[in-house]
Amino acid sequence: MAAKLLSTGFRHSTLPENYVRPLSDRPRLSQVSQLEDFPLIDISSTDRSRLVQKIHQACARFGFFQVINHGVSKATIDEMVSVAHEFFGMPMDEKMKLYSDDPTKTPRLSTSFNVKEEEVNNWRDYLRLHCYPIDKYVHEWPSNPPSFKEVVSKYSREIRELGLKIEELISESLGLEKDYMKKVLGEQGQHMAVNYYPPCPEPELTYGLPAHTDPNALTILLQDATVCGLQILIDGHWFAVNPRPDAFVINIGDQLQALSNGVYKSVWHRAVTNTENPRLSIASFMCPDNGAVISPAKPLWEAKEEEAKPIYRDYTYAEYYKKFWSRNLDQEHCLENFLND
Ligand code: OGA
């Protein structure tokens, strides 16, 4: 049975069967640890070489880090969060105007991950938007709440600046030219997922989002300031990434793992639910141009002695994205389909 929106205001007292995971695939929340040394990076630092070094360590070890003093204003963030809450709080008939279970459609309000294909559903509703170039997409965005377009435009613009700045730092941290990513990734797209995880009656039996890696280049996540839910897999163990209200969580996507020839990791992560509070998260995805050819950066393997070689074959982002959406979210790492022999 295909799931419909969860954000109805109705509080379930037991978990509907279509959300119950098999025993072998449950969150085991009591076994999740706190990550004490999760990297926190002040990207306003003027000590560029130290900053670049910190980015390198974070990307190589965790594939994830948090940034503070990121240049996105507090007002922009607060307005984005409140318009997102307002959006999910609208009456069902207003929201259903945007509902679709077709993953190729944007904008769309949907639920779970890919409802038509899945066997078990996920405890999440989400609004998916294309955000760049804004002028091309803004007209198709929701017109309710009335401030939606203005607020989301402002947020997306500021996030893009941050994303491009981080891509420069990441390029440098690999010993590449500052504008390496910018050149290779072409005219980058920007997508947004506004995720809404309602309180869940049985968080031990299901996921908000099951373990996955992000198929794009770089993800900039605004976590709910107070409600925990994001977890990442490090050395085979799940760790919670607790929210910091002044920080964005940044993670390496599959494309940067490929470009870095595996030096940086696109790490498995998931979102879990809780019984008490709804959780909101806003993910912004920097995506290579569809025609961009992704290949391990030459300077990372060419000059090396011995048998250093590109781990991944060349492919276009369009080819990758198609492969990604043809799978289940929690299957093998999608990059494994693009290994060199
Ligand atoms: C995602 C994601 C995590 C979260 O949208 O890709 O990983 O905390 N979200 O909502």
Ligand code: NI
């Ligand atoms: Ni993700």
